[in-house]
Amino acid sequence: MAIDKAAILERLKTVMDPELHRDIVTLNMVTNVAYCDGLADITVTLPKSAAGIKEMLEGRIREALRELNLAKVEVSFAYRLTAAEQEAATANGGGQEQAEEQAEQSPQDVARASNPLPSVKHVIAVGAGKGGVGKSTVSVNLAVALARSGAKVGIMDGDIYGPSLPTMLGTDKLELKTIGNMIVPFEMHGVKVTTIGALVEDDKPLIWRGPMAHGAFKQLATQTDWGDLDYLIIDLPPGTGDVPLTLSQLLPLAGAVVVCTPQKVAQDDAVRALKMFEQLDINILGVVENMSYFIGNDGVEYDIFGRGGAEMMAQENGVPFLGSIPINMGLRKNSDAGDPTANFEDSKLGEELMNVAKRLTHQVSLSGPEDWTPSISIS
Numbered sequence: 445m446a447i448d449k450a451a452i453l454e455r456l457k458t459v460m461d462p463e464l465h466r467d468i469v470t471l472n473m474v475t476n477v478a479y480c481d482g483l484a485d486i487t488v489t490l491p492k493s494a495a496g497i498k499e500m501l502e503g504r505i506r507e508a509l510r511e512l513n514l515a516k517v518e519v520s521f522a523y524r525l526t527a528a529e530q531e532a533a534t535a536n537g538g539g540q541e542q543a544e545e546q547a548e549q550s551p552q553d554v555a556r557a558s559n560p561l562p563s564v565k566h567v568i569a570v571g572a573g574k575g576g577v578g579k580s581t582v583s584v585n586l587a588v589a590l591a592r593s594g595a596k597v598g599i600m601d602g603d604i605y606g607p608s609l610p611t612m613l614g615t616d617k618l619e620l621k622t623i624g625n626m627i628v629p630f631e632m633h634g635v636k637v638t639t640i641g642a643l644v645e646d647d648k649p650l651i652w653r654g655p656m657a658h659g660a661f662k663q664l665a666t667q668t669d670w671g672d673l674d675y676l677i678i679d680l681p682p683g684t685g686d687v688p689l690t691l692s693q694l695l696p697l698a699g700a701v702v703v704c705t706p707q708k709v710a711q712d713d714a715v716r717a718l719k720m721f722e723q724l725d726i727n728i729l730g731v732v733e734n735m736s737y738f739i740g741n742d743g744v745e746y747d748i749f750g751r752g753g754a755e756m757m758a759q760e761n762g763v764p765f766l767g768s769i770p771i772n773m774g775l776r777k778n779s780d781a782g783d784p785t786a787n788f789e790d791s792k793l794g795e796e797l798m799n800v801a802k803r804l805t806h807q808v809s810l811s812g813p814e815d816w817t818p819s820i821s822i823s
């Protein structure tokens with residue numbers, strides 16, 4: 445068998461990242477492969493925070509290349525700094541050169557260089573480690589809260605496997621319009637909305653293979669006529685799959701919000717989502733604790749799932765906490781009825797939702813370059 449760079453890359457595609465369960469080539473971690481006369485030289489670039497998996501990865505790489513019978517394999521590691529780490533290195537004096545040397549092209553660098561949505565100021569992804577924790581509910585209510593505060597807001601159903609936005613925003617009976625090859629977004633509750641749900645038949649199972657998922661997501665994001673937006677919220681599918689990877693390479697993000705319920709099992713999955721965003725070089729804007737507590741008819745607050753669990757998880761992982769949303773029957777009913785505006789007529793719930801949005805805009809203002817000031821202020 446002829447050995448060349450392509451053959452080495454093929455073998456490296458069998459090496460999986462232990463956290464993300466995807467291969468290191470697809471994750472863009474293999475930043476250099478050189479081969480000559482039986483000697484292979486491989487460079488793997490990791491986020492600094494993943495330095496601990498270096499030995500394990502090296503072992504897996506050597507194992508994967510064994511069947512090529514190479515005379516010698518050199519594996520070296522480089523580390524990618526987050527934007528905050530690069531700034532800190534520069535501020536510490538003399539660190540810039542080192543930071544530049546270490547900074548490889550991350551998926552977000554690629555997205556920043558070719559931003560297909562320059563009229564959108566801040567793209568915010570909303571993700572969760574697992575389904576059913578209220579990711580779509582939080583996405584919708586954040587979008588409406590931001591719009592009620594005067595911002596121009598769009599929301600996109602990136603949950604291409606199980607779109608909930610048509611029901612939650614009441615667009616399910618509406619017909620999608622296009623002009624030329626551009627989708628005209630619905631305008632509901634003060635928010636521009638686009639969803640894969642409008643492009644496929646109801647009740648049809650949505651099965652996408654990797655490249656199809658990539659194409660559907662890309663088309664929805666870039667072929668919607670968003671106009672000027674302050675915020676574009678993207679409701680991601682649950683877990684750590686193809687879509688976040690596509691997103692990280694496609695759009696420069698202000699960051700990601702991770703939704704989590706308080707239970708320990710939900711926290712473990714949310715930590716996986718945090719790690720995924722970190723590895724894709726996506727800034728974490730914060731964690732939202734959904735279904736935090738329940739207020740009974742007796743007015744007593746019941747901590748059904750262990751209120752505060754997600755906040756503690758956020759603290760332990762050094763990421764901001766954006767606030768708690770209670771279990772609320774009205775919230776569920778309004779979601780089913782496609783009427784999120786009604787959530788803001790309940791003073792306690794409305795206040796909680798507005799507070800989460802306020803903290804989010806604060807984190808966004810901290811996340812970007814200095815000229816990225818948020819265009820609204822929520823009091």
Ligand SMILES: Nc1ncnc2c1ncn2[C@@H]1O[C@H](COP(=O)(O)OP(=O)(O)OP(=O)(O)O)[C@@H](O)[C@H]1O
Pocket residue numbers: 572574575576577578579580581582603606608681682734735736769770771772773775776777779780
């Ligand atoms: N705080 C809450 N109080 C009451 N009901 C809620 C709350 N949050 C979510 N729900 C309800 O829970 C169900 C699941 O919520 P949602 O669809 O937002 O979850 P999800 O994490 O997006 O799920 P998936 O990713 O599997 O689509 C919905 O019926 C929603 O109305």
